Amino acid sequence: MREALRGLTTRGRSFLAAAAAAALSALILGEKDLLRVAVLLVALPLLAAGYVGRSRYKLACTRSLEPHRVPAGAGARTVLRLQNLSRLPTGTLLLEDRLPYALGSRPRLVLERLGPHQASSVAYTVRADVRGRYPVGPLVVRLTDPFGLCELTRSFPSVDKLTVIPQVVPLPVVRLAGEYAGTGESRARSVAVHGEDDAATREYRHGDDLRRVHWRSTARVGELMVRREEQPWESRATVVLDTRAHAHAGEGPTASFEWAVSAAASVAVHLRTAGYKLRLVTGAGVDVEATELTGDGVLLDQLADVRLSPRSDISTLVEQVRRRSDGGLVIALVGILTTAEAELLCSLRGNGATCVALLIDSSTWLNLDPAARERADQEQTSAALALLQGGWRVVRVPHGSALPALWPQAARGSQGFAWRAAMAETVSSRL
Numbered sequence: 001m002r003e004a005l006r007g008l009t010t011r012g013r014s015f016l017a018a019a020a021a022a023a024l025s026a027l028i029l030g031e032k033d034l035l036r037v038a039v040l041l042v043a044l045p046l047l048a049a050g051y052v053g054r055s056r057y058k059l060a061c062t063r064s065l066e067p068h069r070v071p072a073g074a075g076a077r078t079v080l081r082l083q084n085l086s087r088l089p090t091g092t093l094l095l096e097d098r099l100p101y102a103l104g105s106r107p108r109l110v111l112e113r114l115g116p117h118q119a120s121s122v123a124y125t126v127r128a129d130v131r132g133r134y135p136v137g138p139l140v141v142r143l144t145d146p147f148g149l150c151e152l153t154r155s156f157p158s159v160d161k162l163t164v165i166p167q168v169v170p171l172p173v174v175r176l177a178g179e180y181a182g183t184g185e186s187r188a189r190s191v192a193v194h195g196e197d198d199a200a201t202r203e204y205r206h207g208d209d210l211r212r213v214h215w216r217s218t219a220r221v222g223e224l225m226v227r228r229e230e231q232p233w234e235s236r237a238t239v240v241l242d243t244r245a246h247a248h249a250g251e252g253p254t255a256s257f258e259w260a261v262s263a264a265a266s267v268a269v270h271l272r273t274a275g276y277k278l279r280l281v282t283g284a285g286v287d288v289e290a291t292e293l294t295g296d297g298v299l300l301d302q303l304a305d306v307r308l309s310p311r312s313d314i315s316t317l318v319e320q321v322r323r324r325s326d327g328g329l330v331i332a333l334v335g336i337l338t339t340a341e342a343e344l345l346c347s348l349r350g351n352g353a354t355c356v357a358l359l360i361d362s363s364t365w366l367n368l369d370p371a372a373r374e375r376a377d378q379e380q381t382s383a384a385l386a387l388l389q390g391g392w393r394v395v396r397v398p399h400g401s402a403l404p405a406l407w408p409q410a411a412r413g414s415q416g417f418a419w420r421a422a423m424a425e426t427v428s429s430r431l
Contacts, residue, residue: 007152008151011148012049013045015149022037023035051145052143052152058085061081063097064078064079068160069297071164072164073127073128073167075126076162077125080097082119083119091113092111092144093143095108096142098137099136102130103126103134107124131164131166132164134161134162137159138157138158139155140155163301165303165304166258169266171403203225204226208226212226235274235276235329236277238281238329239331241264242333245310246310246336248335250362260333260358260360263358264280264303267403268290269299269300271329272290282306284306284307284309287324314334314341321348330348330354331356332348333358334357336361336363336376337359337380337383337387338383339383345357345390346391349392357394358406359387
């Protein structure tokens with residue numbers, strides 16, 4: 001009962017205040033009718049509190065998000081299903097699902113009377129413009145009397161997660177160098193092309209067919225060796241995302257870093273669709289691979305959480321990429337670079353890798369004065385020249401660029417890149 005009295009609404013407390021005033025006036029003026037009014041005014045909120053306090057509804061709630069993963073700017077439908085598990089009917093239920101500020105205002109829904117063991121569903125839509133992982137819930141049910149004099153809340157503990165991934169834009173189909181490259185167990189080998197003595201072998205592993213044992217190699221090495229089976233080449237690609245805080249500019253969804261994250265997601269999904277085995281590396285320490293089992297979801301989930309890192313640097317990023325580098329195609333989305341940092345990136349060119357840099361000129365996201373703009377352009381040109389001389393393909397990305405329009409530049413042949421390198425040399429000689 002004490003909990004119910006604490007749940008009196010403003011209207012209920014006003015009734016009690018009016019009852020006290022009427023009783024005091026009745027005692028002063030000697031009006032018995034006014035005293036009866038005071039008794040009625042104090043009885044109504046007390047009866048309402050007793051009614052709500054003794055309500056022992058047994059409710060079950062389930063929440064479903066459709067879908068659980070949405071791109072930024074898209075909406076997700078949330079369906080709440082409540083079931084009355086008791087034998088008593090409920091009154092009108094006021095529902096409120098708690099949401100973070102980024103998903104908008106908290107939805108307040110009204111659920112009409114539920115009969116014994118009856119279920120009903122209500123739905124609402126949430127929308128987020130900023131990527132991330134957001135909790136949805138818990139659900140708060142408000143129990144009230146028909147007059148609105150008393151209100152109690154009951155909360156369900158269940159909380160769901162809504163993942164808002166970066167926007168993925170479709171890219172045109174172009175032929176990229178670096179296809180059918182890579183090393184490891186999936187690289188093609190010519191097995192026994194010149195005879196039995198030239199067979200490619202490896203150590204015996206538990207479960208290998210004993211008919212594949214290569215006895216001459218076993219006798220020579222002293223360990224059980226088996227023939228390798230010929231395996232097809234596969235396309236490998238590594239998407240590298242620069243997360244240095246000082247390399248990007250702007251704030252919110254229109255920042256240069258958000259453009260880079262969206263571009264990384266678009267490139268990753270495009271290459272996965274094209275059949276590449278994809279690896280994602282970021283300066284924040286993320287290093288994941290997309291497999292046939294996980295698909296694009298693991299990459300997009302990581303990109304939904306990635307943030308700028310003030311302590312990240314190019315040397316750490318390069319070392320992380322080289323830790324498991326096995327050639328193929330490298331797509332790097334980098335912000336402002338110095339010449340020294342660009343030369344560090346050039347070391348990724350080894351092992352037969354084809355490297356493409358989407359060089360984001362984040363200074364164009366700022367309103368700089370003419371002198372500062374000229375210095376920023378000179379630094380960006382010097383960094384691009386260093387990458388070109390290191391064998392990279394460079395695609396400049398100023399503010400307002402659309403990735404589908406820039407993507408064909410990543411597929412230019414050596415002649416086109418030689419022309420651009422010559423142009424960069426000309427610009428550098430004028431500085």
